[in-house]
Amino acid sequence: MNVEIRQITQNEQESTFRRVEEMFVEMYRFMADRGLTLTLQKGGEKIWLKSMMPLLGKTNAVVVAFADDAPVGFAAGNIRIAPAFLGNKKVGHLSHLFVDENFRTYNLGRKLSNQLEEWFSQKGVELIELDVLTRSEDVIRFWERGGYLREYVKMNKRP
């Protein structure tokens, strides 16, 4: 199996974009099963990809793992600017990471996140942050093995 990990551009084949959208849906289905409160809306994957396109590679990035030229995983992230009262620091937000369940023994998750982190470094971020569902202890351990530290707990309730 020939594996390639690379950042995608606005000039990718339509089939690559469609497969990324499909994996986006699968990821949100996975998270809904683990307690995500706000679930993906119908067509939400298309809204997300459309929002990424104008600034793809500039303030956001999508890295895709290809196995024999077929997308089998992706990582996405964007640059955020902290508020002025926090110094307007540049922060990398790693928003999504997903690998097709049939390809989860090839360490693709780590390779995808490493490449995205490299992009964040090139963009001069001072911190990389991400959110993990509290019921996903296995995912939390994955990120801890990658050097991430727990900081605070996000809570919510319905009014």
Place this chain on the structure above:
Amino acid sequence: MDQNISKRIITLLENRLQLLGIESTDVAHDVSLFDQGIVDSISFMELIVSIEDEFEVELDFSDMEPPEFDSIESLSKIISDER
């Protein structure tokens, strides 16, 4: 869409664009500024205050849904309607 209004809104975002390291020509006018990562809730409110000063209008989004006011295009339309 009033191009002049849109250009002036983009100018008000100059500081944000500089912090993000992007050009005004990179900003899509028909996509949510939040979704593009150009503003967050605090900087969006700052933008609204700047818009109200710049165009001498009062903006009230309390009866609107985000797609009606969160892009350059939708803001431009609101400002145009208010004047």
